[in-house]
Amino acid sequence: MTAADLTGEERRSELAANLADVRARIEGACTEAGRSPETVKLIAVTKTFPAGDAMSLAGLGVTDIGENRDQEAAAKAAALREAGVDVRWHYVGQLQRNKARSVAGYAHLVHSVDRPALVTALANAAGQVREDPLGCLIQVSVDGDTSRGGVAESDLAALVDSVTSRPELALRGIMAVAPLGWAPDRAFEQVAALSEKVRAAFPRACEISAGMSGDFTRAIVFGATLVRIGSILLGSRSHLR
Numbered sequence: 533m534t535a536a537d538l539t540g541e542e543r544r545s546e547l548a549a550n551l552a553d554v555r556a557r558i559e560g561a562c563t564e565a566g567r568s569p570e571t572v573k574l575i576a577v578t579k580t581f582p583a584g585d586a587m588s589l590a591g592l593g594v595t596d597i598g599e600n601r602d603q604e605a606a607a608k609a610a611a612l613r614e615a616g617v618d619v620r621w622h623y624v625g626q627l628q629r630n631k632a633r634s635v636a637g638y639a640h641l642v643h644s645v646d647r648p649a650l651v652t653a654l655a656n657a658a659g660q661v662r663e664d665p666l667g668c669l670i671q672v673s674v675d676g677d678t679s680r681g682g683v684a685e686s687d688l689a690a691l692v693d694s695v696t697s698r699p700e701l702a703l704r705g706i707m708a709v710a711p712l713g714w715a716p717d718r719a720f721e722q723v724a725a726l727s728e729k730v731r732a733a734f735p736r737a738c739e740i741s742a743g744m745s746g747d748f749t750r751a752i753v754f755g756a757t758l759v760r761i762g763s764i765l766l767g768s769r770s771h772l773r
């Protein structure tokens with residue numbers, strides 16, 4: 533049975549059960565790490581699932597929703613706004629410059645800032661379409677293979693300077709995806725070290741967006757403040773994204 537076969541009520545109880553399970557696992561990881569659960573924010577990644585699921589999750593207390601494609605994110609953000617449902621939108625996918633204006637219109641935080649040209653496009657767009665600075669995380673590439681997004685460590689300091697030089701943007705921290713084939717602990721230990729470097733230059737940039745369905749408990753042990761959870765909350769997606 534897939535999500536589409538369920539009635540609205542059945543789907544809501546399924547989401548509620550999944551959410552309770554995820555929250556319990558976040559708390560367990562926090563206990564293991566000696567951290568307070570309030571220091572970890574859950575971002576529900578609803579990509580490929582309907583706006584109704586995002587609304588149900590909001591009704592269950594989820595305040596932060598993640599998406600990785602602008603067209604889909606913009607439509608869902610509009611649908612929830614129209615329904616009077618107030619959530620914060622997180623843009624977590626690779627971002628083309630020509631989408632900067634749209635994303636700057638609805639996003640609370642862009643997790644995937646990884647090159648100077650994108651910084652310029654986002655800052656210019658944010659200056660045009662919003663009153664407050666657009667929150668940004670610099671996506672770091674842990675293994676230096678930047679083809680899947682993320683800046684290499686050697687270019688990180690320059691990118692921090694580029695984001696913090698624009699008043700239309702607010703640098704909040706870093707984001708990372710554990711490289712394929714790496715043990716999560718090895719990846720998240722390195723993410724923590726990169727975060728320390730960024731905070732040494734810019735102490736306010738203290739957020740660490742790390743951890744997905746398969747590895748978020750380890751990311752929390754290594755200091756993640758934002759976890760991006762899709763499939764264990766919403767179900768498996770029909771195709772990999």
Ligand SMILES: *Cc1c(COP(=O)(O)O)cnc(C)c1O
Nearest residue numbers: 577600624744745760761762763
């Ligand atoms: C899809 C996605 C997630 C969520 O992945 P799951 O494994 O389904 O939890 C997290 N981060 C990014 C960048 C994504 O694209």
